[in-house]
Amino acid sequence: MRHSDVQNVLYDFLHNELSDADRNAVAQHLAACRQCADELAGLQKTLAVLPHPSSQPADERDAMFWHSLAMNVQRDIRGERKSRTGVFSALVDRVRSFVAFRPAYVYSAGAALAVMGIAVFFFRPQFEAPIHVAEKEDMSEEARIIPTANESHQRISDYFRKSKTLLVGIANMRTEDEPNIDLSDERSVSRSLVHEARLLQQQPLDGRSARLIRDLEKIMIELANLEETNDLPNVELIRSGIRQENLLFKIRMAAASYDTSQSSVTDRIY
Amino acid sequence: MAAAEQPVPPARERGEQQLIQHATKGDGEAFRLLMDRYIRHAYNIAYRFTGDHDSAEDVTQEAFVKVHAALPSFRGDAEFSTWLHRIVVNVALTRKRLDKNRVQRHVPLEEVRGGVECDHHEEIVVKEQQAYIEQALHELPTLQRAVVILRHLNGLSTRQVSDILQCSEGTVKTHLFRGLKKMRSKLEHLQEELA
Numbered sequence: 001m002r003h004s005d006v007q008n009v010l011y012d013f014l015h016n017e018l019s020d021a022d023r024n025a026v027a028q029h030l031a032a033c034r035q036c037a038d039e040l041a042g043l044q045k046t047l048a049v050l051p052h053p054s055s056q057p058a059d060e061r062d063a064m065f066w067h068s069l070a071m072n073v074q075r076d077i078r079g080e081r082k083s084r085t086g087v088f089s090a091l092v093d094r095v096r097s098f099v100a101f102r103p104a105y106v107y108s109a110g111a112a113l114a115v116m117g118i119a120v121f122f123f124r125p126q127f128e129a130p131i132h133v134a135e136k137e138d139m140s141e142e143a144r145i146i147p148t149a150n151e152s153h154q155r156i157s158d159y160f161r162k163s164k165t166l167l168v169g170i171a172n173m174r175t176e177d178e179p180n181i182d183l184s185d186e187r188s189v190s191r192s193l194v195h196e197a198r199l200l201q202q203q204p205l206d207g208r209s210a211r212l213i214r215d216l217e218k219i220m221i222e223l224a225n226l227e228e229t230n231d232l233p234n235v236e237l238i239r240s241g242i243r244q245e246n247l248l249f250k251i252r253m254a255a256a257s258y259d260t261s262q263s264s265v266t267d268r269i270y
Numbered sequence: 271m272a273a274a275e276q277p278v279p280p281a282r283e284r285g286e287q288q289l290i291q292h293a294t295k296g297d298g299e300a301f302r303l304l305m306d307r308y309i310r311h312a313y314n315i316a317y318r319f320t321g322d323h324d325s326a327e328d329v330t331q332e333a334f335v336k337v338h339a340a341l342p343s344f345r346g347d348a349e350f351s352t353w354l355h356r357i358v359v360n361v362a363l364t365r366k367r368l369d370k371n372r373v374q375r376h377v378p379l380e381e382v383r384g385g386v387e388c389d390h391h392e393e394i395v396v397k398e399q400q401a402y403i404e405q406a407l408h409e410l411p412t413l414q415r416a417v418v419i420l421r422h423l424n425g426l427s428t429r430q431v432s433d434i435l436q437c438s439e440g441t442v443k444t445h446l447f448r449g450l451k452k453m454r455s456k457l458e459h460l461q462e463e464l465a
Binding site for chain 2: 004007008009010011012017039042043045046047049050051053054056057058060061066069070072073074076077
């Protein structure tokens with residue numbers, strides 16, 4: 001047996017996962033080979049300090065945690081079902097898997113594209129098309145609609161403020177006193193916030209805000225899909241989601257980082 | 271004569287294949303039962319990749335949402351558990367890459383020592399050891415790290431790991447040996463302390 005063949009099965013040898021024939025062959029090799037015997041001793045030392053598979057992190061969580069996690073998954077599924085198909089999701093996963101484990105292919109493809117881009121740049125047809133007035137106008141229009149950093153911060157800050165106002169209203173709604181609650185305002189505001197969240201997600205965001213906006217989008221989708229009146233069971237579900245995720249606190253923390261010194265006119269939802 | 275319709279057994283009594291079929295058709299209870307079967311395994315894998323309970327919870331949650339969305343595309347070529355674990359691994363790796371804050375988790379040990387305000391010497395030592403091990407693990411190349419986590423820390427077989435990572439069993443064995451060897455050099459002083 002070659003050294004590399006033996007070394008690749010040392011882990012299985014230590015865990016008695018080899019066939020009798022392979023085990024005997026490895027044992028014979030180890031008796032005669034100092035190098036591989038040293039590798040075996042080193043492997044034993046390493047395994048001694050690593051956590052043992054018998055102690056698993058899931059054992060540290062209680063039954064309530066698993067119940068809550070399953071509820072959260074089901075809540076997310078209700079939001080997710082509307083936005084993604086299974087086939088698309090599977091495709092995204094396959095691409096991610098490919099990128100994660102075979103980065104060399106990705107780098108090669110990137111390099112090839114870069115070379116092609118350079119080639120196209122240098123060998124492009126040598127004429128300059130005149131810039132029409134309309135194009136200039138378009139460019140200036142484009143420049144105008146790209147938000148500046150301040151506008152962008154203000155927009156995110158406004159989004160958080162509106163979301164907070166809506167969620168506070170939902171959290172404080174007295175469902176027991178009102179037999180017929182009209183939820184049409186909440187529905188329409190949450191629809192506009194879903195739209196706003198999707199626009200915000202197209203611009204650069206810090207990790208915390210991006211995650212919070214994604215979480216809020218799910219809640220807003222659920223709110224937008226409430227029945228117009230008296231959809232109290234779903235309101236309760238949404239309220240428990242707000243509490244469990246501690247959303248109001250998270251919004252306050254995120255909004256604080258976006259609050260600019262210039263105080264803007266308060267944009268009331270109601 | 272039409273055959274008499276077989277009564278549908280309660281979800282809890284159904285086999286895995288039936289649960290998958292029913293979950294694919296939108297049976298929430300069937301999906302919940304599948305989740306109950308695998309959520310702990312998924313969580314353990316997520317924890318080993320992310321290194322903390324909060325992130326493991328997020329990854330597990332996101333992975334099951336993806337599993338639900340992708341169920342119609344599950345053809346049964348691989349075992350359901352393998353397919354699910356693959357999704358968990360992908361979500362965990364993507365999250366690690368995207369979450370810039372996670373980079374900060376590689377805290378220098380001097381900070382670990384200084385940051386622990388605790389009189390219990392043993393507790394400090396355990397924390398230090400965990401930090402060393404975690405740091406060594408997360409410094410491995412992606413595939414080696416994945417193999418060490420799945421094969422050793424989660425106790426999956428070589429075959430299962432090769433199915434999850436979609437590579438040969440030989441590749442799994444090679445990466446396991448290389449990954450553990452790299453960790454050995456990083457953890458040498460820890461091994462000496464424990465010896």
